[in-house]
Amino acid sequence: MCNKMSAMSCVHGKMKDFGLLALRLALGVIFIYAGYEKLGPGHAMAVGMFGKMIGPESAGAFWAYFVGLAEFVGGLMVLLGVFATYASAWLSVIMVVALVLLARTGGGFMNLFTPIAVLGGTLALLGSGAGSYRLVQCECHCPKCKAMCGDGQCEPKAAMSPMDVKSMGGCCGSGNCGDKK
Numbered sequence: 001m002c003n004k005m006s007a008m009s010c011v012h013g014k015m016k017d018f019g020l021l022a023l024r025l026a027l028g029v030i031f032i033y034a035g036y037e038k039l040g041p042g043h044a045m046a047v048g049m050f051g052k053m054i055g056p057e058s059a060g061a062f063w064a065y066f067v068g069l070a071e072f073v074g075g076l077m078v079l080l081g082v083f084a085t086y087a088s089a090w091l092s093v094i095m096v097v098a099l100v101l102l103a104r105t106g107g108g109f110m111n112l113f114t115p116i117a118v119l120g121g122t123l124a125l126l127g128s129g130a131g132s133y134r135l136v137q138c139e140c141h142c143p144k145c146k147a148m149c150g151d152g153q154c155e156p157k158a159a160m161s162p163m164d165v166k167s168m169g170g171c172c173g174s175g176n177c178g179d180k181k
Contacts (some may be wrong), residue, residue, distance in 0.1 A: 016128075016131065017131040017132040017133050018133070019131075020125070020128060020129075020130060020131030020133070021131060021133045023121055023124065023125060024078050024079060024081060024084065024125065024130060024131070024134075025079065026121065027075070027078050027079075027091075027118065027121050027122060027125065028075045028076065028078045028079025028080075029075070029079070030075070030118060031071045031072070031074055031075030031078065031091060032071075032072055032075035032076060032079065033075075034068075034071045034075075035067075035068045035069065035070070035071030035072025035073070035074075035075055036068075036072055037068075038064050038065075038067060038068030038071065039064075039065065039068040039069065039072060043064055043068075046060075046064035046067075046068065047060040047061045047064045048060060049064075050063035050064050050067070051063075053101050053104075053105070054101075067094060070090055070091075070094060071091070071094065073087075074087040074088075074090055074091045074094075075087075075091075078091070078125065078130075080134065080135040080136075081130035081131070081133070081134020081135050081136065082134070082135050082136045083136075084125060084129070084130035084134065085125070085126055085129055085130070088122045088123070088125040088126040089126055091122045092119060092122040092123055092126060095115055095118055095119040095122060096119065098115050099112060099115050099116065099119065102115060
């Protein structure tokens with residue numbers, strides 16, 4: 001990533017990690033708060049909202065608990081950087097459903113700006129991974145890394161030679177296996 005011609009190009013990797021940290025902090029706080037509201041003080045309102053929007057009204061409590069828990073736990077995972085890509089995937093689904101439901105109620109295009117921005121953030125995190133500044137540094141979960149790594153650690157299996165690792169293509173480069181690109 002760094003080239004000898006420009007010292008500025010060496011800063012790029014750290015700035016990307018700081019940007020991903022800032023994105024994770026913002027999204028984490030948003031989803032933790034939204035989930036907390038659906039599970040706690042705003043539960044009755046969430047039950048009524050889900051009962052009207054999704055129906056039947058008797059299912060409103062289920063959806064309030066389900067979405068509230070998914071947002072709260074997903075927000076914590078994103079905030080801490082623990083399997084953030086998985087959390088981003090289900091939070092993206094929640095945001096797509098929210099956008100469809102908001103568009104269906106006819107609240108106007110201005111009401112869609114915030115959900116669109118949050119969806120963009122979850123998709124960006126889904127595509128780029130959590131970055132280096134996260135609680136769990138090593139999350140081998142792609143097939144290439146699982147074949148290469150032993151026991152969930154990002155060190156090659158003892159029986160694998162460096163040539164074996166190289167022939168497998170090494171780390172997948174997704175940023176989720178501890179590789180500091």
